[in-house]
Structure formats: C-alpha cells, structure tokens
Amino acid sequence: MDFDLVVVGGGPAGLSAASKFAQMASESEEELSVCLIEKGSEIGAHILSGAVFETRALDELFPNWREEGAPVSNPVNSDEVFYLVDKKQSIKVPSFFLPPRLHNPSSSHALSLGNLCRWMAEKAEELGVMIFPGFAASEIIYNEEGSVIGVATGDMGIGEDGEQKSNFQPGYELRGKYTIFAEGCRGHLGKQLIEKYELDANVDAQHYGIGFKEIWEIEPDKHYPGKVLHTVGWPLGHLPGEPLGGSYLYHLENNQVALGLIVDLGYTNPHLSPFDEFQQWKHHRLISDVIEGGKRISYGARAVIKGGVQSLPKLVMPGGLLAGDDAGFLDTLKQKGSHTAMKSGILAAEAVYSSVNKGSNGGEELFEYVESYKTSWLYEDLWAVRNITPAMHKLGNFVGAAYAFVDQKIFRGKLPFTLNDNKPDHQKLKAANKSKKPNYPKPDGVISFDKLSSVYLTATNHEEDQPCHLQLKDATIPIEKNLPIYDEPAQRYCPAGVYEIVKEADGSNRFQINAQNCIHCKTCDIKDPAQNINWVVPEGTGGPNYGNM
Numbered sequence: 416m417d418f419d420l421v422v423v424g425g426g427p428a429g430l431s432a433a434s435k436f437a438q439m440a441s442e443s444e445e446e447l448s449v450c451l452i453e454k455g456s457e458i459g460a461h462i463l464s465g466a467v468f469e470t471r472a473l474d475e476l477f478p479n480w481r482e483e484g485a486p487v488s489n490p491v492n493s494d495e496v497f498y499l500v501d502k503k504q505s506i507k508v509p510s511f512f513l514p515p516r517l518h519n520p521s522s523s524h525a526l527s528l529g530n531l532c533r534w535m536a537e538k539a540e541e542l543g544v545m546i547f548p549g550f551a552a553s554e555i556i557y558n559e560e561g562s563v564i565g566v567a568t569g570d571m572g573i574g575e576d577g578e579q580k581s582n583f584q585p586g587y588e589l590r591g592k593y594t595i596f597a598e599g600c601r602g603h604l605g606k607q608l609i610e611k612y613e614l615d616a617n618v619d620a621q622h623y624g625i626g627f628k629e630i631w632e633i634e635p636d637k638h639y640p641g642k643v644l645h646t647v648g649w650p651l652g653h654l655p656g657e658p659l660g661g662s663y664l665y666h667l668e669n670n671q672v673a674l675g676l677i678v679d680l681g682y683t684n685p686h687l688s689p690f691d692e693f694q695q696w697k698h699h700r701l702i703s704d705v706i707e708g709g710k711r712i713s714y715g716a717r718a719v720i721k722g723g724v725q726s727l728p729k730l731v732m733p734g735g736l737l738a739g740d741d742a743g744f745l746d747t748l749k750q751k752g753s754h755t756a757m758k759s760g761i762l763a764a765e766a767v768y769s770s771v772n773k774g775s776n777g778g779e780e781l782f783e784y785v786e787s788y789k790t791s792w793l794y795e796d797l798w799a800v801r802n803i804t805p806a807m808h809k810l811g812n813f814v815g816a817a818y819a820f821v822d823q824k825i826f827r828g829k830l831p832f833t834l835n836d837n838k839p840d841h842q843k844l845k846a847a848n849k850s851k852k853p854n855y856p857k858p859d860g861v862i863s864f865d866k867l868s869s870v871y872l873t874a875t876n877h878e879e880d881q882p883c884h885l886q887l888k889d890a891t892i893p894i895e896k897n898l899p900i901y902d903e904p905a906q907r908y909c910p911a912g913v914y915e916i917v918k919e920a921d922g923s924n925r926f927q928i929n930a931q932n933c934i935h936c937k938t939c940d941i942k943d944p945a946q947n948i949n950w951v952v953p954e955g956t957g958g959p960n961y962g963n964m
Contacts, residue, residue: 416589418450418565418592419591420433420436420447420595421451421452421566421593422452422594423452424451425453425546425548426462426532426597426599427754428744428757429453429595430536431760432595434538434544436449436764436767437543437544438476440543443772445772447771449544450545451544451547452550452589453546454550454955454956454958457533458535458536459529459533460548460960462964463528463626463717465673465750466526466751466753467523467643467663468487468525468526469753469754471522471792476757486526486530486534487531488526489525489526489641491519492642494519495507495645497645498647499699502700503700505646505699514748514820525665525666527963527964528964549956551569552598553568553952554569554586555567562778563594563732564590567588568587569586569953571954573881577882592770592777592778593736596608596736596738597760599740600623600717600719600743601718601937601940608735609737616729617729618726619722619725620722620837621722622720622723622808622840623840623942624660624721625677625718626676626716627677627690627714627715627716628673628716629715630672630963631671631709632710633671634708637708638671639666640666642665645663646662647660658679658683659681659808660678661750662674671712672706674702676692680941680942681840681843682844683843683844683850685944686904688853688855688908689938690716690866691853691907694864695856706862716910716934717935718938719752720740720743722804723804724798725801725805727744727797730742734778736763736767738756740752742759744758744759746796746800747800748800749800762784765784766784766787767784769783798828799828801828801833801834802833803815803822806819808836840941841944841946844904866910870912870932875933875958877931878957879931884930884950885913885930886949886951887947887949888946888948894916894925897947904944905939905943908938908942909938910936911932911936912929914926914927915929935950
C-alpha cells in the first residue's frame with residue numbers, strides 16, 4: 416500500500432503529525448494520502464501519562480477543540496509541591512522557591528492522555544487519515560540507496576516454533592514517500608534507525624526513568640477536581656548516587672485521582688525495585704490519607720525518556736523523521752512531554768508536506784524539520800532546562816534542586832554553560848555484593864499490592880503461542896554474568912514480573928521469561944547491564960489495554 420506519508424505510532428506525536436499533514440493537504444485542496452499504524456488494540460490502549468497537559472500545541476492544531484468536545488475539561492486550580500522527609504513527615508515547598516516553569520499555566524488540565532488520543536484519532540479520521548490499530552510495525556523498508564521507504568507490519572499466526580499456524584496472515588508493506596516514526600520512548604524501530612544512521616554520534620548519552628501510575632476512586636469528601644500535588648524526597652535518594660525521582664497525585668473528574676512515581680533509571684543499586692519503591696511511597700500519609708477507603712481501578716508503567724536537548728539524536732535520515740519520545744522531546748524540568756511531542760509531530764508534518772508539495776518523491780533528509788524546530792518555542796523551552804537532568808545526576812535530588820533554583824529562578828535557564836552526563840543508565844549499576852538490600856514491606860492489599868495483581872489491572876494479553884518478543888542476544892548472560900555480579904536485576908526492575916530466576920530440582924538456576932506479562936514499558940531494553948535484552952514487537956494488539964490512563 417502506497418501513501419504520501421506513513422506515520423508509525425498512535426500517540427500524541429503521531430496523531431498530531433498525521434492530522435497536520437492532512438489539514439495542510441485539505442487546505443490546498445490536494446489529494447495526498449496519509450496512514451497511521453498503531454500496535455495497540457485501539458488508539459490509546461498503550462498510552463500512559465500522568466498527566467497534567469498544557470494545551471499550547473493543541474491550540475495550534477485544533478483551535479476549536481473546546482467546541483468540538485475534546486476531553487480536556489479539568490483545569491488545574493491548585494498546585495502544591497511537598498518534600499517528603501520520611502514515611503510520615505513532609506514539608507510544603509513555598510511557591511517562591513519553585514522555578515517559574517514549574518508553575519502550571521492557566522491552560523493546564525489534569526486528564527487522561529489516552530482519552531485525548533482517542534479524540535484526536537477521531538479528528539484525524541475526519542480529515543481523511545487512514546488509521547490501522549492492531550498492526551505492529553515490525554520492520555523498516557529501505558530502497559537500494561539506503562533510504563527509508565516505509566515499514567512492514569508483522570506476520571500474524573506464527574507459532575513459538577517459528578512455523579506458520581492455521582490462522583497465519585502475512586504482514587503488509589506500507590510504503591510512503593516519507594515515514595515519521597513516533598513510537599514513544601525507546602521505540603523499537605527508532606532504536607534501529609539511530610544505530611544504522613549513527614544519529615546519536617555527536618550527542619550525550621540518552622537517559623531514562625520508569626514511570627508508574629495508578630488510578631483510584633476515592634471518597635467524595637476527599638476529592639478536589641483540578642488539585643495537583645507533586646512530591647520529591649522519600650523513599651528515593653537525597654544524595655548523589657542514590658536513586659532519584661519524583662511523584663504526583665492529580666485529582667481528575669468523577670471522584671478519581673491519578674497517582675504515580677517516576678524512578679530515574681540511572682540508579683546504582685542492583686537490589687532496588689522501582690515497583691516496590693512506588694508501592695512503599697503510597698504509604699506516606701500525605702498520599703494514604705487521600706486513597707484510604709478508596710479502590711484501585713487501574714495500574715500501568717512506562718519508560719520515560721529524559722536526557723533533554725543534549726541527548727536528542729539527529730532528527731532526520733533519508734526518507735524518515737523522528738518525532739515525540741522516539742527522539743526525546745520531554746521537558747525535563749516539568750517532566751511533561753505530551754505538548755512537546757505534539758509540537759514535534761506538527762513540525763515534522765510541515766516539513767514533509769513542504770517537500771511533497773514541491774513534487775518530491777521522497778527519500779531526502781528533510782533538514783527543514785530540524786531548522787523549524789530550532790526556531791520554535793519547543794527548542795526554546797528545552798534549551799532553557801538543559802542542565803536539570805545532568806545536575807540531578809551529579810548532585811542528587813536535594814542539592815540538584817538547589818541548582819535548579821539558581822539556574823531557573825535567577826538565571827532563567829541562561830547560564831553560559833551546558834552540563835553533561837555521558838554515562839548510559841545501564842552502565843551505572845554497582846556490584847550486588849557492594850550494595851545494600853532495601854527492606855521492602857510486604858504489600859497490605861489495601862494501599863500497596865504485588866506485581867501480579869497489578870498486571871491483572873492492565874488487561875494485558877498476548878497470544879501465547881508466538882515467538883518471544885523479548886529476545887536474548889546471548890542466553891547464557893543472565894545466569895553466568897548478571898546473576899553473580901548484579902543478582903540479575905531484571906527480576907526487580909521489570910514492573911510486571913516478566914523475568915524470574917527459577918531454582919531447578921538439581922539446584923541450578925534458570926532464567927525464565929514470562930513474556931505474556933509484558934506491559935511494553937521497555938525498561939528491560941534500557942536497564943539490562945549487558946544490553947542483552949532486545950525488545951521487539953509482538954503480534955499486533957498484544958500488550959496492555961489501558962482505559963482512561
């Protein structure tokens with residue numbers, strides 16, 4: 416199937432790119448074709464974000480979104496930040512000490528990003544975009560000159576043994592003059608493109624976090640729609656080398672709150688369990704007082720790309736463009752990436768349209784995209800906060816926050832130097848015998864829960880008789896290297912219980928992969944110290960089926 420533009424990924428970046436391209440074609444009365452493919456069972460099924468959403472890019476893309484019924488109707492009306500001293504104590508941070516960029520603008524809304532994406536998909540289809548949910552882009556198609564000319568979707572009905580089953584269906588080739596890759600953080604194809612074209616040759620190492628989220632229904636007298644709370648501190652570190660992160664609790668609509676914790680994947684202790692840090696955090700009385708008496712209705716986890724502007728790879732290659740978190744446009748101070756992803760998608764679409772409109776048949780490097788990014792508010796915002804992530808890595812949460820105050824409050828992000836952190840997250844683990852084991856309390860089944868009951872809430876489903884999408888480059892490494900050196904951290908950094916060390920009857924150890932549990936967070940692909948786990952797409956529709964996350 417041939418198109419003028421192929422978009423991979425049905426998140427905010429991909430939907431914005433497809434919609435903008437279709438808008439421009441419609442305005443000029445040109446018959447240009449665009450398709451978007453999404454590996455989730457539906458648009459929004461794999462979307463997970465906090466989310467406090469700034470409408471800046473939405474205002475540009477759909478100026479009449481209010482009148483057209485966008486699910487953006489819970490404006491932020493209260494914004495507080497607390498420093499958690501320990502399990503019980505907390506200190507409210509005076510607003511004076513918060514950098515101006517941390518204050519949510521009046522256009523901010525606490526919402527479900529998944530529901531917003533569903534609405535955006537409807538608008539895209541009205542514009543003529545062909546959307547194919549449930550189709551996983553498994554392969555990049557190149558021409559003889561090495562230019563990207565589209566993607567191929569995975570075959571359906573392949574057994575675990577690699578043989579075709581009775582329900583076999585071959586994949587499709589979706590060919591485009593240009594292809595925009597907007598798969599989200601640590602995109603499977605984006606990673607291949609970065610390696611093939613050496614797009615990260617002249618930038619800092621990329622950095623990541625793992626973000627957890629739960630939605631609770633709470634008692635009506637505890638619910639304040641539009642109230643936003645952020646915390647730093649306990650149970651995460653205060654000093655350099657200790658785990659970093661931050662947390663949130665957002666009051667949504669209908670007596671619901673969204674709460675979560677982001678753990679920086681640059682942590683050094685291989686015994687650390689990000690999932691258990693999150694469950695422990697909920698017992699702080701600032702949080703537990705809100706959710707006690709309520710009911711947990713959703714759970715999810717997803718990697719967050721957070722290296723900042725220093726870590727952005729080259730955005731273009733022959734015939735292709737990176738957008739959204741496939742590149743890494745997160746605002747590292749605000750920890751917000753939805754509006755920035757949308758803006759990058761808009762800019763990518765404008766560059767593609769300009770080229771196609773001039774008669775191009777594709778295959779070029781669209782440097783116009785890079786140039787328009789460099790002159791946009793997106794670049795201005797990211798450049799102003801470029802030093803936040805490396806400062807936190809070097810100085811820790813507490814001193815790093817003091818640096819952020821000076822950098823943002825006094826110098827407004829214009830200090831005449833740029834900090835760097837070129838050590839990838841997977842290289843930062845210390846040996847297990849030199850690290851202290853945390854003593855995590857057992858989940859009580861009321862406030863805190865175990866992994867398996869949490870995964871159940873994700874409605875994750877994979878066809879069991881299919882090749883494992885969590886590929887080991889060397890099957891001996893988990894037991895022979897990672898286990899003796901790092902106590903095999905995969906059994907703890909995975910938020911879904913995918914990886915286990917199983918003790919056999921003869922006393923030997925076996926590395927077990929429960930691929931059907933995978934919620935597509937990509938943490939294993941990022942944090943494995945040997946970079947031995949390669950996450951590839953399973954059959955289309957596989958993975959979580961998030962509702963209003």
